[in-house]
Amino acid sequence: MQGWRKSFQIKLCQHQQSCPKIITRKEWGALKPKARTPLSTPVKYAVIHHSDTPKCHSKMKCIERVRSIQEYHMHHNHWSDIGYNFLIGSDGNVYEGRGSDTVGAHTKFYNSQSIGICVIGNYSSSRPNWPSLIALKRLLSCLKNNKKLKNDYSLKGHRDLSPTKCPGKYLYNNITHWPHYKY
Ligand SMILES: [Zn+2]
Structure with missing residues (x-):
């Protein structure tokens, strides 16, 4: 095998190992954003939230859920788009929200740096399941490897930055044991 091709394949392979499958906006039938502000990456913070809605355990149910969250953020909150950069279901899938190149609307004062x-x-009221936690870990390392998060980024729960219970004590207690967590 030619050298360049071999190194390209190794690179591709590493990329695949570190990034989870991401269900695109097109795949979940997202509404078009009303506006978007580019996010300057790499950013310093990854902020973890819960949706405070029922869980979803299949791709079909999670798509329904992601659509209803977008609907709520755009039509009730009057935001330009779904607030989160990414969402994760109990089905273990990652769903693209605003993605890693657009400023989100999820944590007051931190959106443009997280x-x-x-x-x-x-x-x-309940624990996150393993598929969702594995997907979250893989997404975080994918974002770091792709220079969307700084190498020494800080992992935060929403409650570390705002007066809220989000992301709930069970998810929060989990992430506080992860390597990048900093209070
Ligand atoms: Zn939150």
């Missing part, structure tokens, strides 16, 4: 990731469900 990527906001929402795990769908309410984690004040």
